[in-house]
Amino acid sequence: xxxxxxxxxxxxxxxxxxxxxxxxxxxxxxxxxxxxxxxxxxxxxxxxxxxxxxxxxxxxxxxxxxxxxxxxxxxxxxxxxxxxxxxxxxxxxxxxxxxxxxxxxxxxxxxxxxxxxxxxxxxxxxxxxxxxxxxxxxxxxxxxxxxxxxxxxxxxxxxxxxxxxxxx
Amino acid sequence: xxxxxxxxxxxxxxxxxxxxxxxxxxxxxxxxxxxxxxxxxxxxxxxxxxxxxxxxxxxxxxxxxxxxxxxxxxxxxxxxxxxxxxxxxxxxxxxxxxxxxxxxxxxxxxxxxxxxxxxxxxxxxxxxxxxxxxxxxxxxxxxxxxxxxxxxxxxxxxxxxxxxxxxxxxxxxxxxxxxxxxxxxxxxxxxxxxxxxxxxxxxxxxxxxxxxxxxxxxxxxxxxxxxxxxxxxxxxxxxxxxxxxxxxxxxxxxxxxxxxxxxxxxxxxxxxxxxxxxxxxxxxxxxxxxxxxxxxxxxxxxxxxxxxxxxxxxxxxxxxxxxxxxxxxxxxxxxxxxxxxxxxxxxxxxxxxxxxxxxxxxxxxxxxxxxxxxxxxxxxxxxxxxxxxxxxxxxxxxxxxxxxxxxxxxxxxxxxxxxxxxxxxxxxxxxxxxxxxxxxxxxxxxxxxxxxxxxxxxxxxxxxxxxxxxxxxxxxxxxxxxxxxxxxxxxxxxxxxxxxxxxxxxxxxxxxxxxxxxxxxxxxxxxxxxxxxxxxxxxxxxxxxxxxxxxxxxxxxxxxxxxxxxxxxxxxxxxxxxxxxxxxxxxxxxxxxxxxxxxxxxxxxxxxxxxxxxxxxxxxxxxxxxxxxxxxxxxxxxxxxxxxxxxxxxxxxxxxxxxxxxxxxxxxxxxxxxxxxxxxxxxxxxxxxxxxxxxxxxxxxxxxxxxxxxxxxxxxxxxxxxxxxxxxxxxxxxxx
Numbered sequence: 001x002x003x004x005x006x007x008x009x010x011x012x013x014x015x016x017x018x019x020x021x022x023x024x025x026x027x028x029x030x031x032x033x034x035x036x037x038x039x040x041x042x043x044x045x046x047x048x049x050x051x052x053x054x055x056x057x058x059x060x061x062x063x064x065x066x067x068x069x070x071x072x073x074x075x076x077x078x079x080x081x082x083x084x085x086x087x088x089x090x091x092x093x094x095x096x097x098x099x100x101x102x103x104x105x106x107x108x109x110x111x112x113x114x115x116x117x118x119x120x121x122x123x124x125x126x127x128x129x130x131x132x133x134x135x136x137x138x139x140x141x142x143x144x145x146x147x148x149x150x151x152x153x154x155x156x157x158x159x160x161x162x163x164x165x166x167x168x
Numbered sequence: 169x170x171x172x173x174x175x176x177x178x179x180x181x182x183x184x185x186x187x188x189x190x191x192x193x194x195x196x197x198x199x200x201x202x203x204x205x206x207x208x209x210x211x212x213x214x215x216x217x218x219x220x221x222x223x224x225x226x227x228x229x230x231x232x233x234x235x236x237x238x239x240x241x242x243x244x245x246x247x248x249x250x251x252x253x254x255x256x257x258x259x260x261x262x263x264x265x266x267x268x269x270x271x272x273x274x275x276x277x278x279x280x281x282x283x284x285x286x287x288x289x290x291x292x293x294x295x296x297x298x299x300x301x302x303x304x305x306x307x308x309x310x311x312x313x314x315x316x317x318x319x320x321x322x323x324x325x326x327x328x329x330x331x332x333x334x335x336x337x338x339x340x341x342x343x344x345x346x347x348x349x350x351x352x353x354x355x356x357x358x359x360x361x362x363x364x365x366x367x368x369x370x371x372x373x374x375x376x377x378x379x380x381x382x383x384x385x386x387x388x389x390x391x392x393x394x395x396x397x398x399x400x401x402x403x404x405x406x407x408x409x410x411x412x413x414x415x416x417x418x419x420x421x422x423x424x425x426x427x428x429x430x431x432x433x434x435x436x437x438x439x440x441x442x443x444x445x446x447x448x449x450x451x452x453x454x455x456x457x458x459x460x461x462x463x464x465x466x467x468x469x470x471x472x473x474x475x476x477x478x479x480x481x482x483x484x485x486x487x488x489x490x491x492x493x494x495x496x497x498x499x500x501x502x503x504x505x506x507x508x509x510x511x512x513x514x515x516x517x518x519x520x521x522x523x524x525x526x527x528x529x530x531x532x533x534x535x536x537x538x539x540x541x542x543x544x545x546x547x548x549x550x551x552x553x554x555x556x557x558x559x560x561x562x563x564x565x566x567x568x569x570x571x572x573x574x575x576x577x578x579x580x581x582x583x584x585x586x587x588x589x590x591x592x593x594x595x596x597x598x599x600x601x602x603x604x605x606x607x608x609x610x611x612x613x614x615x616x617x618x619x620x621x622x623x624x625x626x627x628x629x630x631x632x633x634x635x636x637x638x639x640x641x642x643x644x645x646x647x648x649x650x651x652x653x654x655x656x657x658x659x660x661x662x663x664x665x666x667x668x669x670x671x672x673x674x675x676x677x678x679x680x681x682x683x684x685x686x687x688x689x690x691x692x693x694x695x696x697x698x699x700x701x702x703x704x705x706x707x708x709x710x711x712x713x714x715x716x717x718x719x720x721x722x723x724x725x726x727x728x729x730x731x732x733x734x735x736x737x738x739x740x741x742x743x744x745x746x747x748x749x750x751x752x753x754x755x756x757x758x759x760x761x762x763x764x765x766x767x768x769x770x771x772x773x774x775x776x777x778x779x780x781x782x783x784x785x786x787x788x789x790x791x792x793x794x795x796x797x798x799x800x801x802x803x804x805x806x807x808x809x810x811x812x813x814x815x816x817x818x819x820x821x822x823x824x825x826x827x828x829x830x831x832x833x834x835x836x837x838x839x840x841x842x843x844x845x846x847x848x849x850x851x852x853x854x855x856x857x858x859x860x861x862x863x864x865x866x867x868x869x870x871x872x873x874x875x876x877x878x879x880x881x882x883x884x885x886x887x888x889x890x891x892x893x894x895x896x897x898x899x900x901x902x903x904x
Contacts, residue, residue: 098380137821
């Protein structure tokens, strides 16, 4: 039995300890927002935040997340309450086929949490582990900059509302 | 998107729960000559093709006949309807449709999303249908309120009468009882509220929150996961299998042998994959393909071009005889390798066979073929096979094919279990319908002024159509045809087709664009037997590189500017000429370049659109660095400029991957690449700045999803020539 925190809630799963976190999420916990792309940690479609760090979960055994904090795309926001980053994604029409975007948003969110105003080079460095076959990179970059600007500028914080975006 | 059990037949479709919600249902004939009709009547002769429904809660529903794989038709087609219906597109509920003859692509003759034609072929019929529906609502409102229709207007799903607003839904019951107008006046472009404007994609929210449903996300109680081990050489079958160890592995439910491999069915994907790795399978390999290796196989293509088996594909003027009068002849040979599609969502399909019915959940480009294949494999009638469509995690032509649907259905049938077949990335890289490898020989004859008077090209390589036809025969053969005959036709598909004519997609784009008094195109089929298929822009994916590199060689051979030389040879090709002029202006062609930066140009017509591109490149050692691509597209009227620009960038990045990295090679018939470490995809840090300009046009819309691809490799190669004097005549582009 492995216990960890998933999107702010404690969960326990009883699976073989070598099962990758990705498949625990999809097949056992039935959270389908995180995607399978390559199975080798090469494309980033399976990215989740583990204690705030964007991590490839298709090669991460479930045993490795015992007692740690895991955030999936479902933990960033939802259609009724988009995070600042997701709002920027929508406004800039980032997704095309959309399949890789959960992973892209996880990596972008990790970047902005650690660096609220990244340079082009820093965006490239943080995002180049995530492949997009549709070639949405230019719009991803635009959206990250837009979100960064908002976070620096006019962002308001209402303490009565749960914080959008990942727990920090 | 949800797992409803709507019957796929038209009558069943009309009766399904959503339509049962009532209101006004408008059928949209997708063929250009027909007009929209009121589908509420049970008239026997009326066969609508797509549907608009306005329910009593004043929600507009759109049953979308094409698949959304990233190209943006979900937003584009809905925007077209919204404009004429006068409804905010963001409020329209869009439904993926399953398989049905009513959703046939009018140009393809089958239900397929491809050929960059979704906006082009549906633009007029959808507008007219929506305009007719709005007019029908206005007529009903006039009657209900005893007002003259001329005093009524609309605004966002409401009828405005004497300053008061009434929901469309208040009038749809009456409108449904009346005949709809068939030729309602269409809006003038100056009155467009939604079309022609940058607007956010309608699938943006679901795809930014992980809530968009892809095929891989389908799940229900009792569903098992399947992994299939296939013969490394395409077309092989199982000779023997030892599954004793796999059967003992945790979670394994069944191990079954099907026509092309051995499938492990288990409770979860990870369990199935672990067990599959322990299978010991020996294979019957197809001899011809097993004898083909890339390091020696290129000779097959070279020999064929020298041989006697060339067929005429196209001739103008005096054909090759035109060369006799040439003042100078420029010759060169070009090569492009096999390529994989590598959609981000690995192929997958979910099948449940229960109580004489078969349900198929799949995101694909041809649901009708999927339905037919599932019917054939289960032995059920097509009416008993329901296809539930989802979003596609990338298509690029790969999901036109239904091989994974056939596999999943066979596994479900043999195991007696509901299964979701999931391909690994390795499966995807090694069992594709690849972009065909191609070799082309050019001979271009010039007159004494250096102008082209004779354009001659020969192409050797496999043809895509026979492989598509093979599935089409299996999936679309009429029900009355005996299975034995379908089997025979299917096996003969290749030969039957090949005898008829040269496959257009094998030579398209090699010869059309430039003015030349004489033209001659010849073709010879060389096919080791590796399945090939439609890969974003199809034949243009290699012919754009070949033709545009060759054109550059010719311009340099007569010391002329590559842009000016192209302009001089596009007098009969005004759109391409215009795109070239604009791209030269926008890129500052040849001017103000940073030191060590060089420009290369390429232009190509495909899918009825014209695209011109300039690449800005530097070379350090043997490293090609691409700094910027400037792109001009003329694709007629644009429904959503932002999506068109995104598609151009998408096509360019897709083509840059092919230009710099893409190469599938074989060893003894088996594909050697497997995953993104040895089949690289361009990443953000490698992506150049891309600047897209759209030619303003009131002409009918033309293709967008594919035309950005063909010129890219040539624009880069031509810039590399400008930088180094080295002509790269083989893809991927490598300086050594």
